[in-house]
Amino acid sequence: SPEHCDTLLALDDSNFNKAVMAALDGQCGLCEVQSERMAFPLKMRYAQQWVSGKVVLMGDAAHTIHPLAGLGMNLGLKDAAYLIELLSNEQGEFASARTLRDYERTRKLDAQKHIAMMQGLKELFAGANPLKKFVRGVGLSLVDNLGPIKHLFAKEAIGK
Structure with missing residues (x-):
């Protein structure tokens, strides 16, 4: 979120490095910032x-x-x-x-x-709207359990 981004940008280098390592679950070892940090909003x-x-x-x-x-x-x-x-x-x-x-x-x-x-x-x-949660749950369950729909989504996702 933009708020989380602002929080990360406000950290000093040491705490930012720790946050990156935690976000990567330690899979890449210790990561250290090497330059000025910048943010680029994700927009359509x-x-x-x-x-x-x-x-x-x-x-x-x-x-x-x-x-x-x-x-x-x-x-x-x-x-x-x-x-x-x-x-x-x-x-x-x-x-x-x-x-x-x-x-x-x-x-x-x-x-x-x-x-x-x-x-x-x-x-x-x-968000955490209960109706959205219900629709998400039902939708994800349907997609997961109905092979043709799951295949259609997968095919679309890989660009075919």
Whole structure:
């Protein structure tokens, strides 16, 4: 949380090092800060325009999502794979405006779907509201016990 971040930034180096070691459960041994500490808020961002002339945005340049499930990299890889697929069918120097519009339209739709899903999950898992806890419990149980749904979520998470 932003508050936890502020607390960590306010620590002296010795206590910060201890906090990092505790957060890593000692798996990496003693970690020591080597430079000025900085914080970068986790925010969803989405470029309105992904193509301009021959400039094409993809990955974090085009979209960032909350790292709740680590899907951001998979989205970026899907961007690259789709652009490569489109370009492999092109003749000539680079790509037609039509091909680049196809890339932008197709990848924006997929990114929007994932952004909405991550925002929904973030909201669902935020706080201790009893109704949210109930919905989370039932939902997680259903996903865990229904193979096809579990497989669908796993497939989506790895970018297929």
